[in-house]
Amino acid sequence: MASDLNPAVAMQGITKRFGMVLANDHVDFTLRQGEIHALLGENGAGKTTLMRILYGLYQADEGEIKVNDQPVTVASPKDAIRLGIGMVSQHFALASPLTVTENVILGTTHGMRMNIEQANREVQAASARFGVLVEPRAAIRDLSVGQRQRVEILKALYRDARVLVMDEPTAVLTPQEVGQLFISLKGLKEKGFSVVFISHKLNEVMAITDHITVLRLGKVVGTLPTQETNPTELARMMVGRPTFGVTRKPEEKEQQPAALVLDGVTALNNKGLPALRDISLSVHAGEILGLAGVSGNGQTEVAEVLAGTRPVTQGRMLVFDRDVTHSDAKARMAVGLGRIPEDSRANVIGQMTVAQNIAIEQLDRFSRRGYLDRQAIRRYAQTLIEEYQIKASPDDRMHTLSGGNLQKVVLARVLAQSPKVLVVAQPTRGLDVSATEYVRSKLLEQRAEGAAILLISEDLDEIMHLSDTIAVLYEGRIMAIRPADGATPEELGLLMAGVRPA
């Protein structure tokens, strides 16, 4: 039973600035012993920042932290670990060529000697003790995402953490793995551990937590016992509106010709192992085909294969019956294939200006016999900035743009070329609500204008809201292709986990 006395962690008046941005604004947060407490909010609300302050990766500009009612200074993760705080971050802090044991004991070994066999045994024992199943001798790079997360959790527990901070733990899990995680968390709670559960997913938060603290734009909007609230109220607290949602209207449509066809496409991943196995699908004009799946099952490779940055070992790709399988990126753009990359920030030239980044995909248009027409480039960029309401000027360096504006630039430079086929990967990942809505509405706009869109997303909600047809990817294979109308998350979840319908 959670107790109000002697809270495990109390953070009071925490304020943190990054340059001009106020990430945390006098935030109060209290974690009781033996409870699971959600930190709810959108991307950019300040949840991760707050917890990184607790874990010593950042230092607050103002405010106080108390652990077990004692004021403490957490200057580095070393202090946090000593205080019994453990962090399971969103991007796992694991060294992939090393083994599970090596990762778990990292930082706990002293002096020079290290007995690997003994360490293996200790990790095995800890795994049993905490109910977190791992294989000590396996190399991290051979493990699935769910298994890696368990290693992360064990790492924290191995260091005698009593408080676990979990940052968006379900982002990379199938619905079934989420269920398993929840069972583990409940088990830990019974053993007296306290958990901070950072999330932006309302349903999960309602299912697993005891208390919820909602953050918006760096401020605490409210703290409530879970039982006394509901998703609608939480959503309103998160965004200030009852719901948000850009949804495709279901409609009867005549099927248009296939604009994009993948036929038996097979490809290898970076380690030379099969990533895509015999993928076949087709997207018709005026249709959005959503490709659902958990990260690590081939979504990234599908996007790369279509973008031209990964070679196809077997099969063909056709755009309006033109074979683009071995064409380079330039040729693909020429036949009307537009691509939105999975990680936009990594796929733009940060040090170059907005105008240059826009021009770079159409240099032929802006250069005559090699000489660049910089006026034309700036004019074009300005036009797009106005049309897409981008809060930046053509001469701003890309790396100074916010996530939403950066994605708008990427979107603008692709859509302005009026592509007939769009391949879009994780288009709203990391964006705030208004940017997400904008991107989704633009995609629907393109669909209405007759573009064929392949939407690759790990966000099942997004897939379900936007797609006409849904395909599910698991271990590099298409498990099923269904019309979106009538598909349920449970059904899709099973497919995403590799369970074919009976």
Add this chain to the structure above:
Amino acid sequence: MDQILSVSFLVGLITATLRVATPLVYAAVGEVFTERSGILNLGIEGTMFLGAFVGFTMAYQADQAGMPAYLWIGLLSAVLAGIGMGLLMGFFTVRLGVNQHVSGLGITLLCTGLSLFGFRLVFGERAVLPSIDPFPQLTPFGGIPVLGDIFNQYLLTYIAFLVLVPLSWWLLFRSSFGLNIRAVGENPEAVDAAGLNVFRIRYLVLALGGGLMATGGAFLSLAQLGAFTPGIIAGRGWVCIALVIFARWQPVRAALGALLFGGVFALQLRLQTMGFKLPFELFLALPYLVTIAALALSSRHISYPGAYLKPYRRE
């Protein structure tokens, strides 16, 4: 041709190979550790050069002052100089996080300039190169044929192959220090989150690497030559950079690579005296060409350490 296949030729070749490979073993092992932590140290050539210079000069001065352990004083000074350079490299790559290629080259240029300047300052311009009695060679197998010759090596050579290489392997793969180094090179965030100090680990590794590189250079001036010349290193540091890639960042394989280079170098020295009507420079160039060829042939799927060339910052 008969000459090449004779036993005495082979024995001479093996003996020379071990000797020539020695400085490369020290320097390459030093670079293996450094790159395992994610840092490319192009200061290796300069550090070897500085080690050769400092080692020789301090030994010379100590000898002039009548100290019997002058060679060891020289060696110790060289190691300290190497550690200093490693820490300087750490300042640029770890503290400041600037481009590793350029800072490494800058350190090489600095060390080279400092050594040449220092040598001229201390010894002036002389007709005859200053020299000292170098380290003696150990001969544990006395008059025994074949074995006696092959094992006629410097103490530093024995240490390199019998102590340094196995100890490095153990350190890297069986000690917690080595685990920390490898983890830093793959994913510094993980190490930071585990409560360890990424910067301190990298500084330590750079210091260790620098000390080893300087030892490699000092071997040439204190053992092999007993003197210091501007051409004493002649690109061996760069060869070590290639060797480390070729060895996939493993100390034992690096030592094997050093033996390969040493072998080709020793071979070409002997071939030069055998009346082949080819310019001696061709033979001199042979080891470098062989190194390039080795790189080319072993280029399949090289997985660099995950954090290679990336400075660490807590974002």
Add this chain to the structure above:
Amino acid sequence: MRLQIERLPAPLWLRTMIPIASVLVTFLLTSGFVIAAGANPLQAAYYFLLDPLSNPVRLIEVLVKATPLLMTGAAVAFAFAGGYWNIGVEGQLYMGATAATAIGLQMDGVPAWIALPLIVIGGFLAGMGWAVLPAFMKVRLKIDEVVTTLLLNYVAIFFVSALLNGPWRNPISQWPQSPEIAASAIFPRLIPRSRLHMGFILAIVIIIALWFVLNRTAFGLKMRAVGLNMEAARFSGIRVDRTVMIVALISGGIGGLAGASEVAGIHFHLIDAISPGYGYTGIIIATLGALNAIGVAAAALFIGLVDTGSQTVSRALGVPAYLGDVLQATLLLVTLAMLLLQGYRISIRRRSGAPQE
């Protein structure tokens, strides 16, 4: 009131202060060595920086010394800007010098208006040729170009040495130095009876071309994109492999030109020491110049100044001339550190949060 440090480009006045500050810090740091050599640091600074400007003869010498530096600096800057770490300019220079000599030896009786272009083209092509192998290994085999270009430097120097000790050995003096090239192959003087030669004009042309290509052409934008973020460039349709190859080859060609210029403009025959490390100094210059044409020009002239001064320093003060090398290397490292400052803006903030700079 608090000091605020943000990751934005620093104001222009600060950025122009950086080179000056770097020089000052460098002189401060190296003054210890000057004192150790028994000389006065201020005097040394005078001889390094001001004395070469003090009379026309020395001033011309500065330009002469800067000629190969402008070219190697441009060669390196061009490569680095395209993300290609060409450390092999030294070797490319040697090969260009070799080609210039080979051609120059055949130009007896050939008029200058044929001989000179041939020398220039030959030098460029030879340097380019020496850059092919590492470029190929990078593009096809994904092998780092740093080591391959470096090792080839040594091979080039050995090759030249073999030539000079063999077929090109001066038959009269028996020294390792080639016969003189034909008179028509000698670069004309820009100022009569001085050492300043056509190579200087070539160097200026290269600098201007560097500026033009990087800032005004589509290729320049493409190669800079590749240098800044290769994956993003590839995604946006740029043929990365082809771009890197072209950058590597042109960089090598410019390096070869520097060698041809030294042979045809200064020495008139090939010698072992045709380059006292100009290729490596080029790296210093490219970094000091922050990889842009104007910076490279300024840095090359500055290093030419220091090089000229260092001879006087050695003669007048008895300090080993290698001090110049120490100085240049220190300047490189100091500048590297200082360049960080231009990525930051420092301001003072009131409590209310509004910044005032």
